[in-house]
Amino acid sequence: xxxxxxxxxSGTYLGLILVFLYAPILILIVYSFNQSKTLGNWTGFTFxxxxxxxxxxxxxxxxxVTLSVAAISSIVATVLGTLAAIxxxxxxxxxxxxxxxxxxxxxxNPDLVTGISLMLLFLFVGLRNGYARLLIAHITFNxxxxxxxxxxxxxxxxxLLYEAALDLGCTPLxxxxxxxxxxxxxxxxxxxxxxxxxxxxDFVISFFAGNGVDNLSMYIYATARRGVNPALSTIIxxxxxxxxxxxxxxxxREERNAELQSKKVGMKR
Amino acid sequence: MRMRxxxxxYPYVVWMAVFILTPMLLILYYAFSNDSGATLENIxxxxxxxxxxxxxxxxxxxxxxxxxxxxLGFPVAxxxxxMKKTTAGLLSVFFIVxxxxxxxxxxxxxxxxxSAFTKILYTESAVLLxxxxxxxxxxxxxxxxTLIKLDKSYIEAAADLGANPTKTFLKVILPxxxxxxxxxxxxxxxxSTTTFAISQLLGxxxxxxxxxxxxxxxxxxxxxxxxxxxxxxxxxxxxVSMAFMKKAERKTSDExxxxxx
Numbered sequence: 001x002x003x004x005x006x007x008x009x010s011g012t013y014l015g016l017i018l019v020f021l022y023a024p025i026l027i028l029i030v031y032s033f034n035q036s037k038t039l040g041n042w043t044g045f046t047f048x049x050x051x052x053x054x055x056x057x058x059x060x061x062x063x064x065v066t067l068s069v070a071a072i073s074s075i076v077a078t079v080l081g082t083l084a085a086i087x088x089x090x091x092x093x094x095x096x097x098x099x100x101x102x103x104x105x106x107x108x109n110p111d112l113v114t115g116i117s118l119m120l121l122f123l124f125v126g127l128r129n130g131y132a133r134l135l136i137a138h139i140t141f142n143x144x145x146x147x148x149x150x151x152x153x154x155x156x157x158x159x160l161l162y163e164a165a166l167d168l169g170c171t172p173l174x175x176x177x178x179x180x181x182x183x184x185x186x187x188x189x190x191x192x193x194x195x196x197x198x199x200x201x202d203f204v205i206s207f208f209a210g211n212g213v214d215n216l217s218m219y220i221y222a223t224a225r226r227g228v229n230p231a232l233s234t235i236i237x238x239x240x241x242x243x244x245x246x247x248x249x250x251x252x253r254e255e256r257n258a259e260l261q262s263k264k265v266g267m268k269r
Numbered sequence: 270m271r272m273r274x275x276x277x278x279y280p281y282v283v284w285m286a287v288f289i290l291t292p293m294l295l296i297l298y299y300a301f302s303n304d305s306g307a308t309l310e311n312i313x314x315x316x317x318x319x320x321x322x323x324x325x326x327x328x329x330x331x332x333x334x335x336x337x338x339x340x341l342g343f344p345v346a347x348x349x350x351x352m353k354k355t356t357a358g359l360l361s362v363f364f365i366v367x368x369x370x371x372x373x374x375x376x377x378x379x380x381x382x383x384s385a386f387t388k389i390l391y392t393e394s395a396v397l398l399x400x401x402x403x404x405x406x407x408x409x410x411x412x413x414x415t416l417i418k419l420d421k422s423y424i425e426a427a428a429d430l431g432a433n434p435t436k437t438f439l440k441v442i443l444p445x446x447x448x449x450x451x452x453x454x455x456x457x458x459x460x461s462t463t464t465f466a467i468s469q470l471l472g473x474x475x476x477x478x479x480x481x482x483x484x485x486x487x488x489x490x491x492x493x494x495x496x497x498x499x500x501x502x503x504x505x506x507x508x509v510s511m512a513f514m515k516k517a518e519r520k521t522s523d524e525x526x527x528x529x530x
Binding site: 010013014017018020021022023024025027028031038039040080081083084085086087088089090091095099102103105106108109110111112113114116117118119120121124136139140143147162172176197200201203204207208216217220221224227228230232233236237240241244245248249252255256259 | 273274275276277278279280281282284285288289290291292293295296299341344345348349351354355358359360362363364366367369370371372373374375377378379380381382385386402405406459460462463465466470480483484487493496497500503504507508511
């Protein structure tokens with residue numbers, strides 16, 4: 001009885017916090033199918049917000065910018081960052097510590113300061129192209145996340161693999177491609193996914209470092225006073241949540257399988 | 270001769286020098302110079318009474334946010350950690366996913382909600398609500414990860430030795446979860462001190478936080494020197510708080526979580 005009561009209260013509490021976390025978004029999504037312009041006044045079902053969304057060039061442009069910047073910057077950061085991690089891993093301790101510490105700067109720095117520092121650089125060198133500015137800024141803040149998700153995998157894997165590949169006649173590039181990279185693949189993939197989601201989501205750094213070319217966050221900020229098309233929330237949230245759920249559920253399932261496996265092994269003993 | 274593997278890091282080192290180090294040096298340059306040369310004037314100006322009051326206000330907001338996140342988030346992490354492992358794994362995803370969702374749109378959603386159903390939009394409470402809402406997952410995650418690693422035999426031992434549930438919680442669970450609590454506090458306190466835009470969206474410009482002040486200096490007033498000086502002060506504040514948290518973290522792990530209170 002006491003147990004059931006406890007369960008009831010803990011369930012209610014978790015439920016309430018989930019409502020707190022998700023209600024605003026869900027309400028916006030529901031409201032994106034409402035004919036009325038005001039929230040809390042349901043006048044009928046419609047897809048008008050969605051057709052309007054795709055007829056607003058600012059929104060479709062921002063969508064293209066967001067997705068392309070996220071794709072390009074995460075891929076570039078993954079390539080540069082993976083190579084960097086491989087290089088750093090092979091360095092002498094002192095050099096490595098220095099470079100690792102500097103690499104952490106964009107993670108430690110408030111986004112605001114990172115954005116402003118890049119803005120100053122772009123103004124200083126006279127780089128006006130807004131798209132290029134966004135791309136550079138996103139690659140820069142994505143890099144440490146890739147490096148620090150690849151480095152632990154390198155520490156787990158053995159340096160002897162690389163040496164063996166060289167002894168067996170691989171060139172260094174071949175050895176990296178055929179031996180080292182497959183071994184650290186999980187770290188590379190999680191770095192890539194993290195970089196992609198961070199880039200999709202970024203506002204503060206883009207806002208300061210950018211120039212005239214808006215991603216979705218910047219568009220939302222600029223139009224928040226007038227009111228943002230609620231259909232945008234569906235467009236943003238459904239894919240992100242689906243992607244994250246797939247990734248997380250996969251890892252949970254793997255964990256559970258591993259657990260079952262170890263249980264079986266334990267039983268055999 | 271074999272090519273050294275460290276060569277692979279060179280492209281990144283160049284990138285880092287140009288896009289991480291140089292920009293930071295530029296901020297330092299603008300902060301400590303004006304048209305006539307090197308000066309401390311910008312820093313003195315930035316550290317004016319009014320600006321420091323804004324910083325104090327931001328810290329106050331950040332402290333409230335951190336405290337509320339801890340009070341709301343600890344029970345979530347604790348309850349999740351008590352569940353069956355697979356259920357907890359699945360449920361915890363839902364608490365952590367908001368970390369990866371566009372914070373601006375989520376904040377905007379609150380703006381719409383608050384203006385439709387309440388009268389608190391454009392007040393300090395609305396700003397605080399927005400901050401707690403945005404940073405709560407950052408408190409839940411580290412505490413949860415510490416709690417699931419917690420060895421259950423300690424709790425059983427405490428019970429066997431006669432501690433009641435309250436005492437077990439205060440003397441065993443809470444001290445052992447301290448590392449998670451501290452990293453949660455770091456992950457909430459520091460970003461919420463430097464937050465930008467939440468106060469503009471939900472406070473309607475009435476609540477000025479430090480991030481908004483920096484924004485104003487750079488974008489509205491175009492005074493890069495003062496703006497850079499303000500950024501340097503913020504950075505110094507952040508680094509000091511982080512060092513403080515690191516020290517606290519080390520202390521709790523050194524002591525193995527015991528004897529904290």
